[in-house]
Amino acid sequence: MTSPNPAPLLLPYRLEHTPATTAQPGATALHRVRLTIGDDPTGRTTWPIRCQRIALALPVADNASVPADEPAILRTRLDLERGPGRGRQWLVETTTTAPATTLLTLLPAEPARFDGTWTLALTLDISTPLGSRTRITEDTALGDTNPQRRAGNATLTATPLPN
Template sequence: MTLLLPYRVDITPGSAATDDAPPRYHQLRLTVGEDDQSRAEQPVRCTRITVSVPAATSDQRLARQPLAISTTVPSVRSSAQGQEWWIVPDTTDPAVTVFACVPEEPARFDGTWTVSFLIELDPGFESTTVEITEETTADSGPARSRNSRVVASVLPATASEGQV
């Protein structure tokens, strides 16, 4: 099923570490609602977004967990933007970590604003597919679950890829 919201997934590499120090984590940025080509024809109500990230086990110094669960959520300006967003990680499956991005109130995406979520990743995470699942509706009915896979790659700090 096609996603109703536009997404962009960018990964910024962590800076190099000294020989004795563990490598620095990469930063995955999931941007929701940004669409350079057109605004939403009608508002989309969103109750939940999840991003599923496969585990990377590249460095034994990071073997305690393939993902650093350090997340950042920006502040929002109104209840139409979800009032406040939370990121809830689920690490019960060792092969994948699922990050649920949940607004305190259903968010209403109308093409005039975006929200970005930052997740720190193991530096071994270089090129993979993440799965995005949204619970959305474009009308007054109940939200339905829709999902899509997005290729995410480690990019130079100035590049942007991974759009759907």
Template sequence: MTSPDQALLLPYRAEHTPATAAQPGAPALHHMRLTIGDTEDGLIGPPVHCERITFSLPCAPDARVPASEPVILRTRLDLPRGPGRGRQWLVEAATGDPAVTLLNLLPAAPARFDGTWALTLTLDISTPLGDTIRVFEETALDYSPQHHTRSATLAATPRTS
């Protein structure tokens, strides 16, 4: 769910599942799913052109993560094929700061979100994540040729399945 001071053009949904006990010798990984462009009624309004989305995922406030410990991160991007969907998306991750993980989603060509499709980023990470996520998007409405960077805060909801 997006914060009330919403400045974003795209709809977002963030769901997380805290790590459970890992098998011996395996790290415990936290699971998060970020869905972009999905609405309950399938409508976005005017189509939105997108050139970049950045997620800032802060570590949980009470978590202790040693600076010398590397972050384990696995990502998977689910994207239905079709025209206007950015062709291929690149996920760039920055995990150098244990307090925050940055993820940049970059389409090979500008994507056109029109409510008929959604992009889903699934990640497993060793860092315990907080419940708030900062989102920055470089977007423009269909009728506006200028792209602007907009940002807002999302609240991640616990995943039930």
């Protein structure tokens, strides 16, 4: 038996990617990804959106050769203005056990209520070269309805990012 297709994503996502540059001797070059959630300059999103979980599956680039015995190096940083309805505290769980994918799960301590006035930004520095398509899964709902699992894809946009 197959499960039905998940509903489309409710939240707006922007993924920006800066490829790794040459590292200093003895250092590992890191790729940078910046994910911005909740920024909808075109005004297509219906607000408010209640969010209980966001997961990103970042695939390894097709032409990359990543040694199986070499661990992925990654650092994450969340940028979020504090305020009511913003999830209070967000946890970022990372899983790098699958050789072809790095999984990031963002979990708020309490459901967040995106209303178009604030964004959540995740900056990820990673040693693994990334593919251009990212799978996003969210547990979201419009207004105060029950959250539902939704899934979709986002494309990494090559953008120089500030350090």
